[in-house]
Amino acid sequence: MNLHQLLSLLVLALFVNSCTNTNQETKRPNVVIIFLDDSGYSDFAPFGQTSFETPNVKKLAEEGIMFKNFYVPQAVCSASRSALISGCYPGRTKVFSAHGPGDRGLETTFPTIGEVFKNAGYKTALFGKWHCGDQPETRPHNRGFEETCGLMYSNDMWKHHPESPEYWGQWPLKYWENGEVTIENVDSTDQKMLTKWYTEHAVDFISKHKDEPFLLYVPHAMSHVPLFCSPEFEGKSGAGLYGDVIAELDWSVGQINKALKDNGIEDNTIVIFSSDNGPWIAYGNHAGTTPFREAKGTTFDGGTRSATIIKYPAKLKGNQQSSQALMTIDLLPTLCEVANIPLPETGIDGKNVWDIIAGKPNAANPHDYYAFTNDREFQAIMSGDGKWKLHLPHNYRTMTDIKGKDGMPGKYDYSAKIELSLFDMENDPYETTNVILEHTEIAEDLLGYAEIHKKKFFSEN
Template sequence: MKNLAILSLLIYTLTLNSCITKSSKPENNKQPNVVIIFLDDSGYNDFSPFGDLFIETPNVKTLAEEGVAFKNFYVPQAVCSASRAALLTGCYPERTKVFSAHAPRERGLDPKFPTLGEVFKAAGYKTGFFGKWHVGDQEETRPQNRGFDETCGLMYSNDMWQHHPENPEFWGKFPLQFWENGKIIIEDVDSSDQQYLTKWYTEHAVEFINRHKDEPFLLYVPHSMSHVPLFCSPEFKGKSGVGLYGDVITELDWSVGQINGALKANGLDENTIVVFSSDNGPWISYGNHAGTTPFREAKGTTFDGGTRSATIIKYPSRLQGNRESSKTLMTIDLLPTLCHLADVPLPESEIDGKDVWDIILGKEEAQNPHAYYAFTNDREFQAIMSGDGKWKLHLPHNYRTMSEIKGKDGMPGKYKQEHIDLSLFDMVNDPFETTNVLDQHPEEAEHLLQLADEHKQKFFTN
């Protein structure tokens, strides 16, 4: 009888503790909201807590304190259109055939590849897009026809206009149009309009949150900045004290604060997943009008300076904040992971990303479900990394690097071409890709070469 009484007391205590644990974070059956803030050409070093700051970014810092800062988060191709299509579809560029940066009026992403907007809208979400699209500029491929209920912004990069510093005659053939809900609001964006792009996107985003606070929503805010030409609102000019690029980053930080604040003001903070990242590394040919990265090379290459993006993920009701993670992830993993968290069906078409929630959650036993991640530049498959991020193999290829002619004040410098032979890098001990350890670790290189051959057979044989 005594043992039975002790056992009953133990069961009661465990049950009580379980109830207390659950009550500290009540179950919320409402589907989570999703907010994705995607910057353009920002540098890894531009924001706290990722780099040696020379720009104050208190709102991004707050977001990191409330979420998890991912130090090894990648894009599969370090150029605008390819990177954005990968984020929106969960697919490698070699699957969607969206490579590099598309020009105005190009068809872009084939509608047979569902976007995040289409996937979440089909599940009953309200969807909003405010920013730079750049994955299709024809009727059927613009955002209002790709799953987004409310839209505004540019269909392509803000330098594709008549004031392009190197090729104004070509880009001048295409007026830079500002769209809203499927209609052209500004036929030919000029400098006085460009300075308000960040502000306009932010105001639309905040208004969207305010109006849809009582229903689940997906909000995608891909900023035009800090892509050249650089512009910021008048109230931010000179505010950073470190030049125009700093002013632009300061306004982007303000934007993050406005969106994060709107979630809190509407009582949505706990049940909203926020992702903050960038489409690729900095466009360093623009010198003082570009961000900085500690890694090798930059935008337009498959080195980490181009493909590694400072990233924060926040989800207060499920994700312990104020943490850093060195786990390796990629933008293609966002769609399946967000679908899992929101209980939204995956698209019927095949995707390349995988659900990595256990890794984001920080479970010690969690293993990356990918055997590898692949990196391309334009249509060329150039590098492959082990799924755990320990090893990276560069296949032989040419790449661009800066010459002695540096860019300044909106005028680009000049690139020169270099070549890299088959090279293996130990990304744990050498994240800057300085020392080829191919001879020291032939078995790792052979394994990645085999995976690279399989990838080529899958995507590059036709």
Template structure:
């Protein structure tokens, strides 16, 4: 199925939520009966993942059974494009439904830079106003100032990094600059790890996933928006010790397998809590791979990669699952 621009997601979701409150006379229709409850929304948003990193989109060497299952049960969008092929711009578009040209969020924000202006409501604010529990566990990258952090932009719960995981003192090109701003790990508006290092990087995917599963378990009786923007597979890539060497295809393969595991854990939590049939699950990436990093970057069959306007940069794999509706 063809769709262009991830800005459509917030519009798509808003229409679905609004439809839940429409008084339909077609009560005999099975879909009308199921739509009496507001659907939950889960967005799994990878960082710099290549179009062909997972089995449904052409990956042959690394097993990704959970993403494969999601594709079989949902709908694959094979011509899905992001509005700008780089971190902050793509994320702000997802959060607001607005093009970067309107929000003036371009490129990738560094520490202390201007974030997404508060004049643009986020989906966290929109869904929270609609009675949803809201959470983000992962990479924010839309501003690290008090007024632009997740807890100020409509998210009840949050944890993760405020910007990219390569903006640290070990940056290969400019360690002195990035060393001035150590990566901090935030949780619910407070810094819980002052200086994220290699041990913490290895556990980011696991931590985000554990928080997501716990959130689902605690909110199984109320509608929720769960946004999981993973830090991986953005360089520098890391995986937990449980996945080291698992793929037989190097570190990038191991990282891919752990991300697939994360998808499986989230889907299993939905099923365990009886929420699978009334949950919209969206799986995609902010942009294409950072091809300059060779075997530490993902795969794409298209021209060029991240940070370009060619298809290799803007065209991302996308799967949406909404049982009996899509």
């Protein structure tokens, strides 16, 4: 080989290497969001001491980052899910609480994460519980998700509801696939298969679209009551039916993680694992656990703090933990930033928090505050760094001595009330001691932000 040929080969090799590096740098990441329903903060081994193993969530935590102070703005299904997919507070979208059959849900004027990513050339899918609208225009197959299956609302909104069967029995619980009803009236046999069906669809979607960027949203129906799991998991956890359900959800996480690895796209895929709110403790042994105060349906951390893991091997070092405060409204703008996708022109409330997720030195939360609502009432506000939380005076529900068992709910006391209270969340994450008299300046600052938030989103009230 002469010198001219050698130089030509060298130039060609440099060109190929340059193209390869460019492709690797410009390849957009895939996104997988696994969103559980009513899962307790302590339900999985990385976050709590469970009586049985959850190896797949534990593995995900080892490969990613555990976020111990990750919040939802409202601890109820529809409000929480709409905030995730829109990047907006419930006060902006007016999606509060849990919507029922036929409800409008999230208005089409608010772009969903499915629409944003689909418009940017991503393949998109949703397999699971939607609960963000049950009218033709507001169902997921018309909100940017190209492949879909699942329920339009909660799995307890059916004829076997433990307290109001006649009311909920007015509407059949339908199972949808790609915009068509495939099961007219879901029964218990079908409910047992929900987690498995969603998982199988997710794995198939990953395999089909491994060579193109995709957004996969898996909002599970479990562990919302009524509890069901497939026959393979019945009685296997040794921790009752709730344990069996959590074990199957853990299996689902493992199957999705394995599909990413088997298809060679694990490194370039962002995986987010979280829950829409804390446990529904009225159901006793059919509910999860949280170490924090109260639970679902309140603005205390037992309702709004969700165990969360984010994994992205190409950019994030694994086996890490973060105590930085973040919220679901931040996911849409952050994922758009990482994927180089323009944000929707309509207003959103979340902010890009990639520097915090990536653990960059001295990264500060861009929010002055995070706000929390319960139904239509603005009840609490937290400093953006998560160090301080101020509860405005409000009533809340708390459990009585009548506990739920085996699918029947216990009784709430709705007369509990909290006065204007400031909590030091670093030293008192369980919100036990009101320190407002010791830190009046901090309370005044948060009250100022609360007034701003009220004027922006609740001025009509």
